[in-house]
Amino acid sequence: MKILGRVALLGAIATLGMTATSALLAHGDVTPQAVDTSALPEIGDTWLEKNPYSGNAKAIEIGQSAYGQNCARCHGLDAESGGIAPDLRYLEAGESGDQWFAERFRHGSSHDGKVYMPPFGDVLGQKAGWAIRAWLETKHEG
Numbered sequence: 777m778k779i780l781g782r783v784a785l786l787g788a789i790a791t792l793g794m795t796a797t798s799a800l801l802a803h804g805d806v807t808p809q810a811v812d813t814s815a816l817p818e819i820g821d822t823w824l825e826k827n828p829y830s831g832n833a834k835a836i837e838i839g840q841s842a843y844g845q846n847c848a849r850c851h852g853l854d855a856e857s858g859g860i861a862p863d864l865r866y867l868e869a870g871e872s873g874d875q876w877f878a879e880r881f882r883h884g885s886s887h888d889g890k891v892y893m894p895p896f897g898d899v900l901g902q903k904a905g906w907a908i909r910a911w912l913e914t915k916h917e918g
């Protein structure tokens with residue numbers, strides 16, 4: 777009976793392990809979570825070169841939650857990367873940082889036929905993108 781119990785336990789552990797692995801492999805496919813940006817000033821559809829919400833408290837609040845739902849699983853909780861993806865606290869500040877941020881947010885990153893980061897521009901939209909950037913600015917480290 778004792779041995780049988782142990783076998784069952786090992787089986788359970790193996791199953792758990794497999795579930796964790798498939799969750800990891802599914803990383804890139806997780807559906808983006810919609811972000812309610814209705815409280816933020818309208819900025820049109822054409823992508824801007826510079827974050828219009830920089831320092832905007834409401835945008836920072838929305839950006840924090842949008843980041844948690846869409847980016848943290850790769851870039852780490854509270855923007856502290858565990859190593860899977862770049863640590864966004866070190867993203868360049870100012871306008872050239874804004875442009876690089878927008879480039880990655882909109883188009884993601886793929887090479888050699890593999891998706892490293894999915895594109896978010898069309899699904900979440902420009903307002904959500906800049907809100908996330910506004911929050912990231914509060915976490916910036918040189």
Ligand code: HEC
Nearest residue numbers: 803804846847850861862877880881885892893894896908
């Ligand atoms: C599936 C994992 C994944 C998710 C989800 C993800 N990213 Fe990324 N991101 C990456 C990887 C991997 C890279 C590095 C890509 C490369 O260098 O080719 C990256 C790169 C970036 C960069 C450029 C960083 C640099 O130092 O060059 C920015 C900015 C960025 N991501 C923002 C975001 C934002 C904002 C979100 C959420 C809306 C997000 N990412 C969601 C994996 C992810």
